[in-house]
Amino acid sequence: MNTSTPKKAGLLINRRFMLLWSGQSVSAIGDFVFETTLILWIVTRIARGQPWAPLAVSGVLLAASIPVFLVGPIAGVLVDRWDDKRLTMLLMDALRALLIFLLFLVSLVPGVIPLPFTVHGLLPIAWQLGAIYGIVFLASACAQFFNPSSLALLSDIVDEPQIARGSGMIQAAFNFAILIGPPLGALLFFAAGVQWGLLLNALSFVVSFISISAIRAPRMGAVGRSKLPASFLREFVAGIRFFGRSRVLMALSITGVLIVLGAGALNALDVFFVTQNLHAQVSLYGFLGSALGCGLIAGSVLAALFAQRIGVTRTFWLSVVGWGVVALVYARLTSFFPAVVVLFFLGVMNAVFNATAAPLIIQSTSRNFIGRVMAVFNPLFSLVGMFSVAIAGYLDSTVLHSFHARLLGISLGPIDTIFTGTGILAILGGLYAMVSLHSVRLAKESEEPPEPGQVATAGE
Numbered sequence: 001m002n003t004s005t006p007k008k009a010g011l012l013i014n015r016r017f018m019l020l021w022s023g024q025s026v027s028a029i030g031d032f033v034f035e036t037t038l039i040l041w042i043v044t045r046i047a048r049g050q051p052w053a054p055l056a057v058s059g060v061l062l063a064a065s066i067p068v069f070l071v072g073p074i075a076g077v078l079v080d081r082w083d084d085k086r087l088t089m090l091l092m093d094a095l096r097a098l099l100i101f102l103l104f105l106v107s108l109v110p111g112v113i114p115l116p117f118t119v120h121g122l123l124p125i126a127w128q129l130g131a132i133y134g135i136v137f138l139a140s141a142c143a144q145f146f147n148p149s150s151l152a153l154l155s156d157i158v159d160e161p162q163i164a165r166g167s168g169m170i171q172a173a174f175n176f177a178i179l180i181g182p183p184l185g186a187l188l189f190f191a192a193g194v195q196w197g198l199l200l201n202a203l204s205f206v207v208s209f210i211s212i213s214a215i216r217a218p219r220m221g222a223v224g225r226s227k228l229p230a231s232f233l234r235e236f237v238a239g240i241r242f243f244g245r246s247r248v249l250m251a252l253s254i255t256g257v258l259i260v261l262g263a264g265a266l267n268a269l270d271v272f273f274v275t276q277n278l279h280a281q282v283s284l285y286g287f288l289g290s291a292l293g294c295g296l297i298a299g300s301v302l303a304a305l306f307a308q309r310i311g312v313t314r315t316f317w318l319s320v321v322g323w324g325v326v327a328l329v330y331a332r333l334t335s336f337f338p339a340v341v342v343l344f345f346l347g348v349m350n351a352v353f354n355a356t357a358a359p360l361i362i363q364s365t366s367r368n369f370i371g372r373v374m375a376v377f378n379p380l381f382s383l384v385g386m387f388s389v390a391i392a393g394y395l396d397s398t399v400l401h402s403f404h405a406r407l408l409g410i411s412l413g414p415i416d417t418i419f420t421g422t423g424i425l426a427i428l429g430g431l432y433a434m435v436s437l438h439s440v441r442l443a444k445e446s447e448e449p450p451e452p453g454q455v456a457t458a459g460e
Helices: 015-046 053-070 072-081 085-107 125-157 160-192 194-213 232-245 247-276 282-310 312-331 336-364 367-399 414-436
Strands: 405-407 410-412
Touching (some): 015 053, 015 085, 015 125, 015 160, 015 194, 053 072, 053 125, 053 367, 072 125, 072 232, 085 194, 125 160, 125 336, 125 367, 160 194, 160 282, 160 336, 232 247, 232 367, 247 312, 247 336, 247 367, 247 414, 282 312, 312 336, 312 414, 410 414
Antiparallel strands (some): 405 410
16 A cells, blocks of 8 residues: 655546546446447347347346456456556456457458358358357456456555545546446447447557556565465465455445345336336436436545545445435335436435445555455455346245235335335445444554465564
C-alpha cells in the first residue's frame, strides 16, 4: 500500500490515478458497447426468427460467467505471485484487444473475406456462435487477472485517505458506461453494422493499455518470500485461511451475500412487477433502468465526496440498511412514477455499497493476498446471484403463484412479498455489518500470516 507522505489531492487525486481512471472509463464504455453489439448480432442476424434465439443470447452471458469459477481461483493465486501488477494489466489489455480484433475479422467474412467453406458468403451458424462464445470466454478469463491487479494498483498509487474517493470515482465511471454504452452500441449496430461496435471495444483496450503504460507505479516486492518452489494448492489454501480469519472480509462476504440475494430477485422479477403491481405498460420498463442508472452515478459521486468524511465503515453499513429500507418502500408501490423516484434512490444506495466495499477490502487485505481474496468474492457473489434469480423465478412461478393475503391491513401478493423479503434480508445484513465492523482496526487485519515457504523474521 502506498505509504508516501500524503499530498493535497486534486480533482482526480493525482496524475497516476487520472491515467488509471481515464483508461478504465473508456474500457468500460467499450465493454457495454461490445455486449450490446453481440446480443443484437445474434438476435437480428445469426438467430433471426429462430426459436432458440433466447438460448443463443444466454450463451453469451454463460460464456462470460464460467471463467469466474474456472479461472478466477487460478488467477487469484498467480496475480498474488506476480509482483508487477501493472505489467499483468498491460498483458491482459493487449490480449483482449487482440481477441476482440479477431472477432472483428470474423464479422468481416460476409462479402469481404471470401472463404471456401462459407455458405452464401456467411460462416456456418455454429462457427459464428462458437467464435463469439470462445472470444467472450477468453476475454472474461483475462478479466479475472486484470481486475484484482487493478485493485492492487489502486492501493499502490493512491494514498490511503483517498482510496474511498478513488473507488467512488471508478464506480461512477462504470455506472456512466452502463447508461451510455448500450444505446451507443445499438446506434452503431443499426447505423454502421456489427463491425464498428467490435472495433470500438478493441480500441478501448488499446486506450486502456496506453493509459496504464504511462503510469509509473512503485515496485512492490514480496518481502520475506523464500526461494522454495511455490505450491499452487498451499498458496490457495493460505488465501482461504487469510479470508476466513479476517473479521472485515467475513463481514463483507456475509453482508454482500444478503444484498446480492435481494438484487438478483429484483432483476429477475422487476419487469413483472411493472405490469402486475405498478399497473403500467411493459414499454415503460426501460425508464426504471434509466432511473436506477442515474442513481448509481449519483451514489458513486456522493461516495467519492463524503465516504471518507463520514467514515468508510459507517457509510458501508448505512448504505446496506438504506438499500433494504428503499426496497421495502418499493415493494409497497402501486403506481409507476413513484417507482421511478424510489429506483433512483435504490441506485444511490447500491452505488455507495459498491464504492465503499473496495476500500474496505484494500485496507484489510495484504497486497500479496488481494488476488486470492477477490478469487473468493467474485465466484461467491456470482453463484449467489444466479441462485437468487433461479429461486425468485421458482417462488413466483410455483409456491407463491396464487398467493394473496392481508397482514395488518396491507395487501400482499407474490412479487411484493418476495421484494419485501429481500428488503428485510438487506437490513439484517447492514445491521450485522454494523455490529461486526464496530471498532475493527483495519491496519491490524492487514497483517498477513506467513506465506507457504515464507521465512518470518524475528521481531515481526
